[in-house]
Amino acid sequence: MADHEIPEDYLDGYARILADASATGRRLTREELTSRRALGEQAAEAGLGLRALVNAHLAATRADWPRAAGSADTVLAAVQQAIDAFAEGYERAQRLAVRQEEAARREFIDDLLYGRSDLGRLAERAERFGLRFSHEHAVAVAQGPASYDEGDAVPRQVEQSLIARFGDRSTLLTTKDGRMLCIAPGDQDEILLHFAKQAYAATDGGRVAIGRPQPGPGGVVQSYEEALNTLDLADRMELDDPVLRAADLLVYPVLTRDRQAMADLVLSALGPLTTARGGPQPLLDTLTTYFNAGCVAAEAARRLSLSVRALTYRLERIHALTGANPADPGHRYMLQTAVIGARLLDWPAKAL
DSSP states (O other): OOOGGSGGGGGHHHEEEHHHHHHHHOOOOHHHHHHHHHHHHHHTTTOOOOHHHHHHHHHHHHHHHOSSSSHHHHHHHHHHHHHHHHHHHHHHHHHHHHHHHHHHHHHHHHHHHTTTHHHHHHHHHHHTTTTTTEEEEEEEEEEEESSTTTTTTHHHHHHHHHHHHHOOSOEEEEEEEEEEEEETTTTTTHHHHHHHHHHHHHSSSEEEOOOEEEEEEHHHHHHHHHHHHHHHHHHHOOOOOOOOEEETTTTTHHHHHHHHHHHHHHHHHHHHGSSSSSSSSHHHHHHHHHHHHHTHHHHHHHHHHOOOHHHHHHHHHHHHHHHHTTHHHHHHHHHHHHHHHHHHHHTTOOOO
8 A cells, every 4th residue: 555545544643743842852742652552553453554654654754844943863753753652553453453363263163173153153254264165175183292283383384385385275274182184175185185294294203184075064073073083093003104094994983883792702702812821912913913914924923023933823822712713714804803893992901
């Protein structure tokens, strides 16, 4: 905005202040400073640029330079005081506006992710933050070794990288419970993948989970919860992948949908391992590694730092205790399902 476009209201009383200062050599009074601050606040609330406002004050200084006797230093000191007070009020109003915006953003995010606001009202507020619930959205959640807040360096670094790459694409980055979140349109998977890559690098090896695209504001909550559940699942199943998709792990929630049935399978198939010397955990770990190695004994032995003969002995011991042979395709599915169930239910650490 050019100088001449600044309304005269924001310069109200300025010429008189200069004239009085020149005539008396005094500094600005408390009332005059207060009036300058108030005008600065009003200018900020009106959306006027500070640079244009300062230029308008300087232009007014030239136009209204006092003709009465007085030193230039006295006038310039008054100019400095007046503009400084005006800028102080302007900056104070902007800080307040930023805090109010941050509070509104945080309230919206909390309402969105907890699903505790009227959906129609939530959709109206969402457009203010770049989300359009007429489209599907997916949520990616990044968890690192530290807890992150929105103003921290790591979230800012990730956000700057996304903005530099994609600009404004109806994407919302935020933090929740110490984790970083990216909410993006469901048909723009490249945004979530870039977020995952940047978050993994910025957190020095954290983990990212991506929920499935879902429609509407309730879909955001659902996708967010899927991503959280995927992170929890990754911990329990000791999954090593840095980026996990809920869509790729749907078999695990299915297996635990009937928790009692899964508990019965675990106890029936693996319960006899509790009678082994040293407890069930070594043999359970053997089964887990054996299945993860594609039932290739040599590879499983390498991963367990055992000889193939020692691994074979353990598998035979499992067969003897449970009656199920891990090397037999007919028994393998039951045992592998039971092993997955044991991890999901945290058995044998927790009683079933």
